[in-house]
Structures are given as C-alpha cells and as structure tokens.
Amino acid sequence: MASILRSAGMKPIIPDSGYFMVADFSQLDGPSKIADGDNDPLDFRFVRWMCREKILEACNDTKFCFYTGSNKQDNDNFIRVCFFKSDKVLDAAESILKSFQMA
Numbered sequence: 001m002a003s004i005l006r007s008a009g010m011k012p013i014i015p016d017s018g019y020f021m022v023a024d025f026s027q028l029d030g031p032s033k034i035a036d037g038d039n040d041p042l043d044f045r046f047v048r049w050m051c052r053e054k055i056l057e058a059c060n061d062t063k064f065c066f067y068t069g070s071n072k073q074d075n076d077n078f079i080r081v082c083f084f085k086s087d088k089v090l091d092a093a094e095s096i097l098k099s100f101q102m103a
Contacts, residue, residue: 001083001090008097019084022061026077028100041076056096 001021005012011024025046038045043060050056061078083090 001081004090004094004097005081007094008100010097013078020059020080020082022078022080024078043076043079046077047079054096054099056093 002012002014005021005023009025009027011027013022013024015021025043028046040048041060041062043062047058047060050058059080059082061080062076081093085093
C-alpha cells in the first residue's frame, strides 16, 4: 500500500500495526477542483472529491483525531486508507490512484 500511495504522489506514514495507513495528499491536485463554497476541512473535501470523481473511498483524518483550533487546520491534509482488502480491490485502487495529478 505504501508504494501505491507513493506512486500516486502521496506521502504515506508507515504504521506499526493495524489495517489503516495515513497518507499526506498535499502534493495532489484534487479538492481545489471543488467549488461548492463550503467551509469543510480540506481532508473532508479531498475524500468527497475522491468518492465523486475517482470512485475511491478513504477516511478523512480530522474526523478521527483530536485536533483542535489551529492544529486541526494545520493537519487537514491527511487521509486514512484501509489496506485490509483483497488483491483485486487493491489492484483497482492502485490503477485509480495512479491517475491522480500532482499539484
């Protein structure tokens, strides 16, 4: 999963254990395409964009973390991806992620 995320232009944070990996998506061009005028955190907008435009689901990180105030704003460029999936699903995700554009 880490190599897939790297090839898509993200910076994965390698976990010690678990089924999720956190990745920094700040180098990708995605949420800037959304002109919906809301004030949702960047990770919410990015995940929404991925679901709508790329048909790929991930979890926004600020929803799960205890960021407050400026810390929340400064940490809204991370998403969580699950890698406890079948090879078929991971291969499809890799294909979609490779289509991402660098900002």
